[in-house]
Amino acid sequence: MxxxxxxxxxxxxxxxxxxxxxxxxxxxxxxxxxxxxxxxxxxxxxxxxxxxxxxxxxxxxxxxxxxxxxxxxxxxxxxxxxxDADALDGTVSIVTPGSVGLSTYPRLLDIQRETPGLVIRHRFAPEDEVLKSVLDSRSDIGIVSRRPEDERLAAEPFCEEALELVVPAEADVHGWDDLVRLGFIDHPDGHAMATRLLSRRYPGKRGLADIPVTGFTNQIALILEPVARGLGFSVMPRHARRAFSRPEAIRVLDADRAVVETLWLIHRAEWALPRRARHVVDALHARLRKD
Missing domain, CATH: 1.10.10.10 (Winged helix-like DNA-binding domain superfamily/Winged helix DNA-binding domain)
Structure with missing residues (x-):
């Protein structure tokens, strides 16, 4: 040694x-x-x-x-x-894509407020970085949209997420050609989300390869701002769309055809989650079920 x-x-x-x-x-x-x-x-x-x-x-x-x-x-x-694996007090670090964190972070703050001694550290990151952060033990738990194949990661179903295709409220958008003309507003998880939704909505099309990118932002709360101004369309989770401050300026294309996916909670498989981390996960599950 x-x-x-x-x-x-x-x-x-x-x-x-x-x-x-x-x-x-x-x-x-x-x-x-x-x-x-x-x-x-x-x-x-x-x-x-x-x-x-x-x-x-x-x-x-x-x-x-x-x-x-x-x-x-x-x-x-x-x-x-x-x-302190059996203690509720201490730090729990969690990393999520921005779209997920937008809805979960307020709930995490409620859990911390109700649990004296608990400190929650939450960080937004694209999915690839979520996986890396958990693998490198920089975060206790992470949330991703695809079940990882890496045997070093344990994964369990966490909740369901509905992806929506959001366009400007006044835009004349009905089909594929209209989307190509409008252009895509990208974000850190935008390409992956749009690929999954468009492949199901428009089978046989080449997806984003045929659609120009007309904007990008890494701020989840601002993704729909260029959409509201008529600069393009985007694909994002329903709960993130509902948080937008100007809902009258956007609309969901084919609102009855959301693509619903399972989100996965991940952590290192070699050891069990500390009790405080499991407490956060269970409390978060309970709040999401109520909603």
Missing amino acids: LNPAWLRSFSTLAAEGTFTRTAESLELTQAAVSQHIRQLETQLGPLFIRRPRGVELTPAGHSLLAYCDEVARAGRCLASRLA
């Missing part, structure tokens, strides 16, 4: 870039840091390329840094399981 002090010096040097800053950060002498790196390189081979203004990781160095990250994640997991 590699000496933890050596690994700490190595990972700090990789982050800081120089022996001087590393020694200051760890409150060690530069000689001590150099000795730790020499010990590691004796066993593993060259880890850094020394340059006048700093260091650069070798391929072996990158591999060792990944190992350090794995050790750190395992340590955090162990500490969580042993110290």
Whole structure:
């Protein structure tokens, strides 16, 4: 097993870039840091390329840094399981696409207010980043629209989400050619959502490949603003559309033909959710059922 002090010096040097800053950060002498790196390189081979203004990781160095990250994640997991896994107080981190978070975040705040000692950290991210955040243990739980195939992730049905095709209220939009003429307002999950909805509504069409993109925003609350101004159409979840402040300026095309999909709650499969995270999930489920 590699000496933890050596690994700490190595990972700090990789982050800081120089022996001087590393020694200051760890409150060690530069000689001590150099000795730790020499010990590691004796066993593993060259880890850094020394340059006048700093260091650069070798391929072996990158591999060792990944190992350090794995050790750190395992340590955090162990500490969580042993110290406070059964406690309701503490932090629960959750990451969701913006469209989901728009409806769930107010409910999460209600849960936190009702549970003394609980701290909820919520972050918006595109679905690919949701998966990565949970896999990297930066988030306890995430919500995605497709069940992941990665065996490292446990997934359970969370709720249903209706996708809608939203157009300007005054636009003369009835079919595919009208959508092509109007153009698409994109957002971080827009391409995936539009592909799923359009493929079912208009089988045989090439989807977004034939539709010009006429706008983009990563702010979920603002996605429908360009639609309301006649600049294009978009595809988004019903609850996000209902939150728009100017409903009179938009309309749902074929409102009776929403595409309903299952959302999945994910977490690392190797260990059970802490009690406080499970409490948040169950409380959120209960609120969504009421709605």
